[in-house]
Amino acid sequence: MAPYLLQFAQVHFEFRIPELESVAILYGFRLGLPEAPEERDPLRPFMIVDLDSEEHARLLAKRCILIKTVVELWVSAKSYAQLHTEMKADPSRWAKFTWTKHKYLVSSTDHTIPAARIFDVMESFDYMDLKGEINLKHPDETFVVMEEYPQKPSGGAFRYYDDENFMQVYFGRLVMNGTARNLVVEFDIKKRKYFGNTSMDAEVSLLMANQALAAPGTFIYDPFAGTGSMLYTSAYFGAYVFGSDIDGRQLRGKEKVPGILRSATQYGIANRLTDCIVFDITCNPWRCGEVFDAIITDPPYGVRAGAKRLGRKEGHALREEAKILESGVPSHESPDYRPPRRPYELAELVVDLVTLSRYMLRPGGRLVFFLPTITDDYQEVDVPQAEGMELVANSLQLFGGGVWGRRLITMEKTTSAKFPMPTFGRHAADEEQSDGQHTPGHRGFREKYFAGFRRPDHDGNGI
Numbered sequence: 249m250a251p252y253l254l255q256f257a258q259v260h261f262e263f264r265i266p267e268l269e270s271v272a273i274l275y276g277f278r279l280g281l282p283e284a285p286e287e288r289d290p291l292r293p294f295m296i297v298d299l300d301s302e303e304h305a306r307l308l309a310k311r312c313i314l315i316k317t318v319v320e321l322w323v324s325a326k327s328y329a330q331l332h333t334e335m336k337a338d339p340s341r342w343a344k345f346t347w348t349k350h351k352y353l354v355s356s357t358d359h360t361i362p363a364a365r366i367f368d369v370m371e372s373f374d375y376m377d378l379k380g381e382i383n384l385k386h387p388d389e390t391f392v393v394m395e396e397y398p399q400k401p402s403g404g405a406f407r408y409y410d411d412e413n414f415m416q417v418y419f420g421r422l423v424m425n426g427t428a429r430n431l432v433v434e435f436d437i438k439k440r441k442y443f444g445n446t447s448m449d450a451e452v453s454l455l456m457a458n459q460a461l462a463a464p465g466t467f468i469y470d471p472f473a474g475t476g477s478m479l480y481t482s483a484y485f486g487a488y489v490f491g492s493d494i495d496g497r498q499l500r501g502k503e504k505v506p507g508i509l510r511s512a513t514q515y516g517i518a519n520r521l522t523d524c525i526v527f528d529i530t531c532n533p534w535r536c537g538e539v540f541d542a543i544i545t546d547p548p549y550g551v552r553a554g555a556k557r558l559g560r561k562e563g564h565a566l567r568e569e570a571k572i573l574e575s576g577v578p579s580h581e582s583p584d585y586r587p588p589r590r591p592y593e594l595a596e597l598v599v600d601l602v603t604l605s606r607y608m609l610r611p612g613g614r615l616v617f618f619l620p621t622i623t624d625d626y627q628e629v630d631v632p633q634a635e636g637m638e639l640v641a642n643s644l645q646l647f648g649g650g651v652w653g654r655r656l657i658t659m660e661k662t663t664s665a666k667f668p669m670p671t672f673g674r675h676a677a678d679e680e681q682s683d684g685q686h687t688p689g690h691r692g693f694r695e696k697y698f699a700g701f702r703r704p705d706h707d708g709n710g711i
Contacts, residue, residue, distance in 0.1 A: 261290035266641035442507030636663030
């Protein structure tokens with residue numbers, strides 16, 4: 249295996265390694281990740297990985313949303329003196345490029361290299377004795393120098409961060425720039441024909457599609473489809489998609505042509521949108537399991553929209569007889585009838601989602617969903633467990649100054665055993681914990697969010 253240098257976009261730091269591993273699994277190639285913690289530091293913009301071929305490096309660049317650049321790494325050093333010594337020790341690296349049209353690209357992270365020094369850096373590689381034409385616009389090969397500087401504290405200039413005080417300098421041959429990042433602009437919600445206040449942003453929905461291993465021939469389901477953000481990105485990667493939601497207004501929109509269909513047509517993937525149907529997942533129409541290759545969703549947790557399920561709220565009994573309208577038609581037969589609904593506690597919902605996924609997924613299928621959590625209250629046991637469902641990745645995206653966040657959970661069905669359809673009953677995770685057991689950090693998340701995550705004092709007041 250040969251080393252390749254990956255340069256990442258400085259966003260969604262914890263999502264990098266899970267995305268790399270998922271894309272490697274998707275295309276079936278080996279991926280060697282660094283073992284040292286400092287080399288896996290998610291705050292650093294670079295990571296060195298080992299791959300069997302350049303083609304595998306190109307697949308990462310074409311599919312990984314967080315990759316900006318992939319470089320065939322020749323030398324990594326602490327100084328230019330060390331870099332040039334190691335380069336000169338193996339001239340075979342560049343021997344085949346002697347007569348190639350080329351250019352040098354000198355760049356840095358979190359720092360601006362003076363123009364005069366950029367020229368000096370390029371001149372320092374004169375021992376390579378490349379005789380081919382220097383072509384800045386259309387080179388056949390680009391040789392890359394990248395300097396990695398420490399992240400600067402906000403405000404002010406610090407001598408420690410002066411020019412040439414870099415942590416590491418890398419040299420190699422550019423394989424390709426990441427093309428998948430262009431999809432973030434293409435799927436930008438602001439340019440979408442149909443979206444709502446709960447639509448998932450483009451970058452995250454693309455990352456979720458990668459975690460779900462979306463590819464041609466796969467069948468993917470979103471049980472809380474809303475305005476369809478996850479359906480579009482999964483379908484773009486070739487998957488056939490199916491969505492459902494308890495609220496048909498979210499799926500349809502207000503125009504004659506359903507909103508999801510309009511956006512799917514905009515992205516050229518309407519032929520992969522198999523259908524979107526209105527139903528409550530706890531009263532679903534499924535008559536057999538093992539239908540889908542992946543389930544990908546962002547369950548509602550009450551900040552912008554709360555989860556609902558069919559039934560009367562506590563203290564409100566169901567009618568024993570149908571209500572008759574003035575027209576003489578029973579209310580439930582009216583075209584605009586909406587059945588009664590009650591809140592669906594998040595802690596109960598996520599347990600149901602995992603057990604439903606175990607029933608609906610084929611063996612080897614993946615469940616990808618977001619789990620909101622309060623940072624100080626979260627424990628690993630908060631992630632729902634179910635026999636035959638194995639946790640693959642757990643990546644945190646922080647909000648509110650780190651007070652709360654949401655975790656992108658990826659689980660895989662690792663069993664071929666048959667399970668019954670879940671009963672969707674009340675779960676222990678939703679019960680009051682009076683025996684000292686841990687209460688999931690996401691239980692009652694909506695109430696805690698709107699209370700500003702304040703903890704009660706001894707008198708019951710928020711502090």
